[in-house]
Amino acid sequence: MLGDRVRRACLVWIAVASPTVSRADSSLFSDETWRYSSTGSLAIDGGIDIGFSAALPTGLARGVGAGVTWGRVLAVGASKQELAVTYYVERDRYDPYEIVVVGDPRREEVSRVTLRGPEIHQIPGTFGDPFRVVQTLPGVSSVVSLLPFPIVRGASPSSTR
Amino acid sequence: MPLPQGRCAGKYTEAARAAAIEGTVVLDLVVDETGRAREIVLVEGLTHGLTEAAIAALRGCRFTPGERSGTPVPVRVRGFKIRFLLQDGS
Numbered sequence: 540m541l542g543d544r545v546r547r548a549c550l551v552w553i554a555v556a557s558p559t560v561s562r563a564d565s566s567l568f569s570d571e572t573w574r575y576s577s578t579g580s581l582a583i584d585g586g587i588d589i590g591f592s593a594a595l596p597t598g599l600a601r602g603v604g605a606g607v608t609w610g611r612v613l614a615v616g617a618s619k620q621e622l623a624v625t626y627y628v629e630r631d632r633y634d635p636y637e638i639v640v641v642g643d644p645r646r647e648e649v650s651r652v653t654l655r656g657p658e659i660h661q662i663p664g665t666f667g668d669p670f671r672v673v674q675t676l677p678g679v680s681s682v683v684s685l686l687p688f689p690i691v692r693g694a695s696p697s698s699t700r
Numbered sequence: 701m702p703l704p705q706g707r708c709a710g711k712y713t714e715a716a717r718a719a720a721i722e723g724t725v726v727l728d729l730v731v732d733e734t735g736r737a738r739e740i741v742l743v744e745g746l747t748h749g750l751t752e753a754a755i756a757a758l759r760g761c762r763f764t765p766g767e768r769s770g771t772p773v774p775v776r777v778r779g780f781k782i783r784f785l786l787q788d789g790s
Contacts, residue, residue, distance in 0.1 A: 635703050637781040638757055642712030644720060644786045 652676055702731035702763040702775050710757035710782055713749035717786070721746060725754035725782045733772040735763040746784065754782035 654672060665671035670687035673679055682688040682696055690699040726744040729737045737758045745751035758780065766775030 634781070636777060636779065637783060638704075638708045638710050638754075638761075639783045639785060640710035640712060640753070640757065641785050641787055642717050645714075645717045 650678075702735065702766045702777065705735070705762045705764055708757055708761035710784075711753055712784060712786075713753050716746075716748035716750050716753075716784065719748050720786060721748045721750060722784055722786055723750070724784070725751050727754065727758060727780045727782070728776065728778045729758060729780055730774050730776050731763045731765055732774045733765050735765045735772075737761055737763070738774070739776075743779065750784050754784075757782055 659665075659669050659672050660667040662672050662675065665675060668687075670689060673689045674681055678692050679689050680692040682690055688696065690696050723746045724744065725742075725746050728739075728741040728743055730739040732738050740755055740758060742751060742755075746754075765772040767773065
């Protein structure tokens, strides 16, 4: 259903609309000049390939990327008979006296507790049973008392791994 | 003019990643006759160890040395930028 809607929207769009450069890659900076192309292709919704050409204005534009040799469609959204196309553009020249270091943002881990062999056997009241040890940890509960089915407290058993 | 050879590898610090620090370190330097960065002077720095990381990255860079009449000579480079970016998680 969605595919048909998108396909119809694309065909209408190819006939009447023009793609526009809406923004550049966030790692590219707007104080430089970029060039973009006027051709490209789409692959949307399970492999429907629709080629298009033209319409993208050529020339230079400051801030959104003028100067590049190609534009790549990364996102397509259908709304009524309009398509929003996002082009990511590649810069056509680089400052040789610049290094860009890209890092992965740290993902916060709520908590992690690691218990090793000897430590497990020394926890009082557990008789060295690793399941009982796990059930003594904060935030750990059990589906049925005295049975070795630990779960995260408040979560369903299927959510505990 | 001296130009970097290959990739100059820089590294984000853990502290900067944790604090989500981004920005640019600007340095002045001299590329000597052997193509190494010397006399590195900080122009604009960043916190959380990124200034030190930038200097370390620059020390690891190799340049083609500048030449005068075919002879390698030390050349001062002003405003060398090391830009630190965190990837968009989306």
